Amino acid sequence: MTTFIGRHGRGVLGLIIAALVVVAAGAAPLLVAHDPVQSDFAVSLKPPGTPGHPLGTDQLGRDLLARVLYGARVALFIGLCCVLLTAVVGGLLGLLAGYFEGWLGAVLMRVADVQLSFPFILLALTINAIVGLGLRNIIVSLSVAGWVVYARVVRGEVLSVKEREFVHAAQALGLGRARLLFRHILPNVAPTIVIVASLQFAQFIVAEAAISFLGFGVQPPMPAWGSMLSESRDYLYVAWWLAAFPGAALALTALGINLVGDWLRDVLDPKFRV
Amino acid sequence: MRAYLLSRLGQTVLVVFLSLTAVFFLMRLGGDPVLLFLPMDIQAKDLTEFRERLGFNDPVAVQYGRFVGRAVRGDFGESLRYQQDALGLVLERLPATLYLAVAALGLTFLVAVPVGVLSAVRRGSLFDFFGMGAAVLGQAVPGFWLGLMMIYLFSVRLGWLPTGGTGSALHFVMPCVVLASFYAARMARLTRSSVLDTLNEEFVLTARAKGLAERVVIAKHALKNSAIPIVTLAGLDTGQLLGGAVITETIFAWPGLGRLTVQALLNRDFPVVLAAVFVFSVTYTLINLVVDLLYGWLDPRTRRQGARA
Numbered sequence: 001m002t003t004f005i006g007r008h009g010r011g012v013l014g015l016i017i018a019a020l021v022v023v024a025a026g027a028a029p030l031l032v033a034h035d036p037v038q039s040d041f042a043v044s045l046k047p048p049g050t051p052g053h054p055l056g057t058d059q060l061g062r063d064l065l066a067r068v069l070y071g072a073r074v075a076l077f078i079g080l081c082c083v084l085l086t087a088v089v090g091g092l093l094g095l096l097a098g099y100f101e102g103w104l105g106a107v108l109m110r111v112a113d114v115q116l117s118f119p120f121i122l123l124a125l126t127i128n129a130i131v132g133l134g135l136r137n138i139i140v141s142l143s144v145a146g147w148v149v150y151a152r153v154v155r156g157e158v159l160s161v162k163e164r165e166f167v168h169a170a171q172a173l174g175l176g177r178a179r180l181l182f183r184h185i186l187p188n189v190a191p192t193i194v195i196v197a198s199l200q201f202a203q204f205i206v207a208e209a210a211i212s213f214l215g216f217g218v219q220p221p222m223p224a225w226g227s228m229l230s231e232s233r234d235y236l237y238v239a240w241w242l243a244a245f246p247g248a249a250l251a252l253t254a255l256g257i258n259l260v261g262d263w264l265r266d267v268l269d270p271k272f273r274v
Numbered sequence: 275m276r277a278y279l280l281s282r283l284g285q286t287v288l289v290v291f292l293s294l295t296a297v298f299f300l301m302r303l304g305g306d307p308v309l310l311f312l313p314m315d316i317q318a319k320d321l322t323e324f325r326e327r328l329g330f331n332d333p334v335a336v337q338y339g340r341f342v343g344r345a346v347r348g349d350f351g352e353s354l355r356y357q358q359d360a361l362g363l364v365l366e367r368l369p370a371t372l373y374l375a376v377a378a379l380g381l382t383f384l385v386a387v388p389v390g391v392l393s394a395v396r397r398g399s400l401f402d403f404f405g406m407g408a409a410v411l412g413q414a415v416p417g418f419w420l421g422l423m424m425i426y427l428f429s430v431r432l433g434w435l436p437t438g439g440t441g442s443a444l445h446f447v448m449p450c451v452v453l454a455s456f457y458a459a460r461m462a463r464l465t466r467s468s469v470l471d472t473l474n475e476e477f478v479l480t481a482r483a484k485g486l487a488e489r490v491v492i493a494k495h496a497l498k499n500s501a502i503p504i505v506t507l508a509g510l511d512t513g514q515l516l517g518g519a520v521i522t523e524t525i526f527a528w529p530g531l532g533r534l535t536v537q538a539l540l541n542r543d544f545p546v547v548l549a550a551v552f553v554f555s556v557t558y559t560l561i562n563l564v565v566d567l568l569y570g571w572l573d574p575r576t577r578r579q580g581a582r583a
Binding site: 010110113114117118119120121122125126127129130202206209210213214215216229232233236237240243244247248250251252254255258259262 | 285289290292293296297300301303410411413414415416417418419422423425426430513514515516517518520521524525532535536539540542547551554555558559
């Protein structure tokens with residue numbers, strides 16, 4: 001039992017935190033009566049503990065608890081979309097680049113080099129500034145900046161997996177390329193894709209918040225944690241709770257997902273390190 | 275060695291050129307910035323004239339050719355906002371960012387390596403538990419939120435530290451801690467696992483069997499052999515620190531390259547964005563080159579292979 005806790009304790013803790021965030025996001029309308037974008041100037045900037053507003057209100061009198069909970073929806077939605085998009089696109093390109101080395105692999109890896117010659121956050125920020133603001137564009141920007149990681153890692157894995165004996169055996173049996181790729185090679189690189197996805201998930205959510213914090217990305221009045229933190233800067237002297245709670249929600253979400261990611265990595269592939 | 279260096283530098287030039295090209299075309303796709311700079315009630319004639327003067331009326335291919343021709347001479351044009359040489363403006367801000375990044379990297383090493391080594395040596399102890407707990411937390415807490423909370427605590431409440439700007443050593447404290455927090459947390463965890471791996475190696479057993487002091491075994495035998503993953507991560511992080519600086523500089527009004535880039539992006543100040551991209555990617559790839567050269571020094575086995583991919 002103690003070894004189980006030692007090995008899986010943090011993973012379980014992470015799963016509990018992640019589940020809490022998911023429930024908070026899903027059940028937001030049931031948990032709070034307030035509308036996250038409805039302003040009410042009569043109760044602006046009330047501190048936490050005010051009757052009816054457990055976490056207080058912001059400068060427009062909007063209920064902070066409602067905004068934090070609805071913010072979880074925005075964060076999870078963006079994170080999930082980005083992870084799915086990058087895993088499918090990056091994974092597929094990596095699979096192809098690893099299997100058919102040739103020009104496709106070469107071109108892909110040069111593109112990857114160019115992208116990796118920038119810090120991730122700066123790349124996503126630049127793309128976002130160019131393609132424009134809003135929910136859809138932030139998902140596109142983060143995905144365009146993030147697919148490279150999968151392509152690289154998956155390509156490397158495929159390069160080694162395809163030299164293994166069972167692949168040669170399958171080839172000798174005369175299996176078609178598609179079947180070889182998707183039935184024999186893909187399942188062997190799938191754990192890697194899962195690990196990278198779980199580690200990228202939190203990164204996407206934090207990066208989205210950072211970009212929205214800088215004034216790009218998701219725009220007010222949509223309740224996103226990053227833009228809430230950005231607005232809170234003007235009220236830091238009078239209303240600490242506006243900065244404290246959205247950020248705490250963001251950190252907690254990232255913590256839960258990271259713990260699950262670390263655990264998946266330990267269980268699926270102890271050699272893998274990021 | 276020389277051939278290796280030359281080919282790496284050639285690759286660097288290619289990568290920088292390709293990234294500038296990509297950003298150039300992306301920015302042109304995003305529309306021209308003229309309307310952002312001119313008053314609302316401007317006449318159509320003046321508008322055309324202004325566009326003509328900046329060369330926005332030519333076909334994109336012509337604009338690109340002109341851009342490349344000038345860029346190879348280090349001329350990225352004038353900032354649309356500051357009416358000042360774009361590259362000069364960027365280079366003027368670079369030192370502030372580098373100071374911050376170097377200080378943060380130094381802090382990262384100073385905190386992360388001792389914590390990681392001690393946690394590995396005393397595996398399972400309270401120190402290990404709290405050290406690694408703090409590291410897991412440090413990886414999850416976003417820098418910009420940590421920054422806001424530190425401003426609230428140390429500037430608003432206690433009044434110990436300035437909220438932002440430069441001028442004294444005190445101005446350095448919060449930006450540096452905020453920038454270093456994530457990287458220090460990750461490096462501490464990596465150091466721990468890397469040292470744990472080497473402690474199981476036979477040469478450590480031999481060193482102990484020779485009767486060397488535990489301190490010497492750890493410092494000279496275990497740590498030096500755990501250094502490769504740590505240096506790799508430090509190299510990757512130095513580049514990422516430049517990205518993290520974008521956010522940190524904005525929070526603390528630090529007059530560096532990151533803040534300038536954010537403003538240039540917000541204002542669609544193309545020449546400054548391109549000059550910043552240039553400086554960022556050159557710095558970043560050079561850092562990666564230095565890291566690769568460090569491997570050779572740390573691990574002589576990689577030396578003779580020369581042109582490693």
